[in-house]
Amino acid sequence: MSEGHxxxxxxxxxxxxxxxxxxxxxxxxxxxxxxxxxxxxxxxETISLKGEGTVESFTVIHVPPVFLKDASPYxxxxxxxxxxxxxxxxxxxxxxxxxxxxxxxxxxKFEALKEKHGEKEEAIVAFKP
Amino acid sequence: MLAEGVYIVGAGMxxxxxxxxxxxxxxxxxxxxxxxxxKSVDKGIMLHKDVxxxxxxxxxxxxxxxxxxxxxxxxxxxxxxxxPAFRTEIACASSSAALFAGVTAVASGLYDVVLVAGVxxxxxxxxxxxTEALALASDDLSESKxxxxxxxxxxxxxxxYFRRYGVTWEQLQRVPIxxxxxxxxxxxxxxxxxxxxxxxxxxxxxxxxxxxxLDFLKNSPFNxxxxxxxxxxxxxxxxxxxxxxxxxxxxxxxxxxxxxxxLLGVGLGTDNVALQDRADLxxxxxxxxxxxxxYRTAGISPKDLDVVEVHDCFTIAEWLAxxxxxxxxxxxxxxxxxxxxxxxxxEIPVNTDGGLKAKGHPVGATGIxxxxxxxxxxxxxxxxxxxxNKAEIGLVHNVGGSGASAAVFIFGR
Numbered sequence: 001m002s003e004g005h006x007x008x009x010x011x012x013x014x015x016x017x018x019x020x021x022x023x024x025x026x027x028x029x030x031x032x033x034x035x036x037x038x039x040x041x042x043x044x045e046t047i048s049l050k051g052e053g054t055v056e057s058f059t060v061i062h063v064p065p066v067f068l069k070d071a072s073p074y075x076x077x078x079x080x081x082x083x084x085x086x087x088x089x090x091x092x093x094x095x096x097x098x099x100x101x102x103x104x105x106x107x108x109k110f111e112a113l114k115e116k117h118g119e120k121e122e123a124i125v126a127f128k129p
Numbered sequence: 130m131l132a133e134g135v136y137i138v139g140a141g142m143x144x145x146x147x148x149x150x151x152x153x154x155x156x157x158x159x160x161x162x163x164x165x166x167x168k169s170v171d172k173g174i175m176l177h178k179d180v181x182x183x184x185x186x187x188x189x190x191x192x193x194x195x196x197x198x199x200x201x202x203x204x205x206x207x208x209x210x211x212x213p214a215f216r217t218e219i220a221c222a223s224s225s226a227a228l229f230a231g232v233t234a235v236a237s238g239l240y241d242v243v244l245v246a247g248v249x250x251x252x253x254x255x256x257x258x259x260t261e262a263l264a265l266a267s268d269d270l271s272e273s274k275x276x277x278x279x280x281x282x283x284x285x286x287x288x289x290y291f292r293r294y295g296v297t298w299e300q301l302q303r304v305p306i307x308x309x310x311x312x313x314x315x316x317x318x319x320x321x322x323x324x325x326x327x328x329x330x331x332x333x334x335x336x337x338x339x340x341x342x343l344d345f346l347k348n349s350p351f352n353x354x355x356x357x358x359x360x361x362x363x364x365x366x367x368x369x370x371x372x373x374x375x376x377x378x379x380x381x382x383x384x385x386x387x388x389x390x391x392l393l394g395v396g397l398g399t400d401n402v403a404l405q406d407r408a409d410l411x412x413x414x415x416x417x418x419x420x421x422x423x424y425r426t427a428g429i430s431p432k433d434l435d436v437v438e439v440h441d442c443f444t445i446a447e448w449l450a451x452x453x454x455x456x457x458x459x460x461x462x463x464x465x466x467x468x469x470x471x472x473x474x475x476e477i478p479v480n481t482d483g484g485l486k487a488k489g490h491p492v493g494a495t496g497i498x499x500x501x502x503x504x505x506x507x508x509x510x511x512x513x514x515x516x517x518n519k520a521e522i523g524l525v526h527n528v529g530g531s532g533a534s535a536a537v538f539i540f541g542r
Contacts, residue, residue, distance in 0.1 A: 006270065030406065032271065038406050057292070057410055059284035060357035061276055065264060066257050068276050076277055078285055078405060086405045088275055099357045104292045117274075124275050 005033045008046065014123045016112045018049045020085050029085040031125075051110025053081040053127070058104065060096045067117050073097065079108055079127050089125035131236045131426065136382035136389035137540065138242075139174060140504040141165025142372035142497070144317040145489030147252050150369040155187065155194055155250040156206040158371035162246065162494075163207055166373040169504075171386035174242075174375065179385075181240040182213040184231050186224030186247035187493040190216075192262040193250050203246065220266035220529035221442060223247060224372065225496035225536035231376045232395055232538075241381035247498070248371035249491035259367050263492070266530035268403035280356035280364055282404055282531040283443035287359060289410035290445060294460045298358045302346050303466040304444040305362045305486050311473060312487025314514035319368045319489030363444040368489030372497035374504070390507055393522065394427025394539035396420060402533040415535035416453035416526065423524070423537035424455075431455040434539075435520040436506045437477060438499035440528035441484040450526055451479060454537070478516045481506060496527035496536065507542050 003011075005021070009032035012019045021033040025042030033046045057078045064072035075091040090113055094102050106129060113126035143150065143161045150158060167174055174180075185203045190196045200214035217226035224247020231245035251259055264273045267282060291297065305324060312318035313326070322330075328345035332338050339345040346352050352360045375385075382389045398415030401407055408414065424430060431454060439454065441447035448462035456477055457465045465471060471479035482488045482502040485495060503523035505511040525538045 038401055057285045057289040059281050059288060059359075060354070061278055061281050062354045062356065063260065063278060063280065064276060065261055065273065065278060069257075071276070074276055076275065076281055076285070078289075078410070086407070088271055088277065088403070088405045090275060104288065122274075 005035055005046070009033050010123070013112050013125065018051045018110050018125065020047055020049050020083065021045065022047045029083045031085045031087045049081055049083055049085070051081070053079040053087070053108060055091070055102070055104055055106050055108055056080050056086065058091055058102050060099050071115070075102065077108070077127060087125060089127045092126050093128040131392070131395070133236045133238055134379040135232050135235045135392040136377050136379065137374055137392070137500070137504060138377045138382055138385040138389045139166045139170035139375035140373065140501045141167070141169055142317065142494070142501045143370050145319045145368040145370035145491055145494070145498065147319065147366060147368055150250070151252065155190060155248045155371070156202060158250060158369065159185070159203050159246055159248050159373070160206055162371040162373040163244070166375055170375065171388065172384065174385055176244065177208045179242045180209055180212060180244045180375070181242055182234060183207070183209055183244040183246070184215060184217055184227040186217050186227040186496065188218060188220055188223045188249060189262045189265060192258070193253050209244070219534040221440070221490070221492045222496055222527040222529035222534045222536050223493040225527040225538070228374065228497060228500065228538065229395065229397060229536060232392060235376050235378050238378070241378045243376050244373060245376060245497060246371060246373040247494040247496055249493040250369050251367045251491060252369050256367065271403045271405055278356060279531070280359050280443060283445055284356035284359045285404060286410055286449065286531070287445035290448065293411050294463065296463045299343060299347065300463045300467070301363070301444050301448065302343055304441065304447045305346070306342050307472055308441065308480055308484040308486040311481050311514055312483025314512070315482050315488060318483040318487050319366050320483070320487045324362065359443060359445070365442050365485035365490040368491045370489060370491035370494045370498065372494045372501050374497050374500050388508060388542070390504060390540045390542060392538065393429065393541045394423040394425070396422025396426065396537045398535040400533050402530060404531060412459065413449055413453050413528065413532035413535060415532055416450060416528065416537070419535040419537040420454045420526070423539050427539045429522065429539065434477060434522050434524050435518060436481060436503065436516055436523045437479045437526070438482070438502055438524065439479055439484070439526045440495070441480060441486050442490060442528070444486070446528065447479070447484065454524070454526055473514060474517055481511065481514045481516060496525065499525040499527060500538070503540050507540060
């Protein structure tokens with residue numbers, strides 16, 4: 001039995017590593033890893049990502065989903081990795097009540113954030129300055 | 130290209146509301162909207178005798194009503210069994226998928242008369258559960274799990290837009306101010322008060338006087354932040370409602386009316402569900418592709434439009450829509466709104482019914498709800514919100530989720 005791309009992605013994430021897929025045909029990089037390129041349909045190879053990038057957009061969630069009731073407010077960001085992929089993650093290291101202090105374009109680094117989701121603890125993609 | 134002509138011979142909808150339908154189910158809302166559609170057919174129609182198939186958009190009945198298999202259920206409640214019936218789903222554009230199914234069924238020559246509808250009975254759940262239901266339209270793994278909500282996704286688009294074009298949240302407030310004004314003219318709208326009227330009411334309660342509508346939106350604690358920079362009045366409400374349209378082929382249409390609307394153009398668009406897989410955060414590619422296809426099939430350009438319904442689930446979505454539909458150029462929405470281009474009396478009225486913001490957004494009903502507005506504007510029955518210029522061509526633009534699905538339909542008299 002071979003492992004699915006997402007199973008691998010989340011197993012790596014739990015271990016603190018960020019993986020993606022690079023298209024063998026067009027070179028586009030995606031996170032999470034996936035079997036086919038979402039741009040051209042080409043076959044991909046799994047790559048490890050350095051986890052360095054810049055914030056392209058961010059928001060502060062004040063009305064969260066039920067499972068994150070106790071975590072709000074929190075900051076979400078879309079980060080452009082050096083390898084080219086855009087990734088959504090939690091932005092930590094800023095005060096969510098001072099969004100004016102977050103700058104689009106700021107350099108950030110990946111971190112796997114362990115968070116309680118109901119009964120279980122899960123790793124999610126996060127970034128910090 | 131449409132092989133055969135497709136005509137709209139009737140349209141109806143319930144009011145969109147969070148209160149009016151508290152004691153009704155989705156199936157009953159469908160019946161109510163259908164009865165109004167029947168009444169709108171100039172020469173009369175008997176659904177049971179005339180309708181050959183039905184297509185129903187409903188985003189998440191499993192969540193709201195513990196119910197799937199909506200097509201046959203609707204057939205039962207409309208007295209249409211054993212006509213072919215199924216449900217369509219592309220999130221907030223689910224009834225546009227039903228309309229598309231109806232259009233292709235008639236254009237192919239397979240059926241002469243079909244009923245298309247949309248419904249969402251949302252207020253059966255608490256707001257936080259509704260938020261969860263809506264989040265099903267985003268990428269569960271890459272977005273919801275990280276903590277994204279729908280307002281959050283559009284907030285990310287808004288921030289990227291603000292940054293790219295150097296505009297502010299204050300400028301964006303022309304969208305809800307316009308749409309609430311339009312809603313105040315629409316007896317079926319969820320909110321029928323202008324923001325000025327709401328400001329006065331809230332001000333009285335708090336013992337504050339607001340200078341103007343923007344002052345209220347900016348400084349009232351009532352307009353709390355939902356997902357920075359978007360606040361409560363940047364978001365559409367949670368509504369119950371249903372909307373119906375009756376489609377007919379060219380050979381059948383004249384049996385029902387001498388003044389049907391004709392479908393001129395149609396286009397669908399798809400993009401990656403997750404924002405992180407998108408090529409551009411300041412535009413919805415699905416809308417651009419759907420619009421391009423719709424204009425091409427209709428053989429018209431945006432300049433030919435008289436009235437436009439766009440998907441303003443959040444304020445920023447209306448700006449993206451008017452740009453992606455080509456009503457104005459990229460980055461030009463802020464100025465167009467400053468100049469009042471899209472007001473009821475403007476050059477190209479947008480969301481004369483109040484839009485999703487004021488009319489309401491019972492998700493699955495929205496697309497055909499928009500068609501109802503174009504039906505009235507083109508037939509001159511829009512009442513106090515009837516546009517002043519002659520309405521010959523109208524466009525409906527409906528988006529699924531944060532922009533992974535889009536549908537555009539163009540109708541003429």
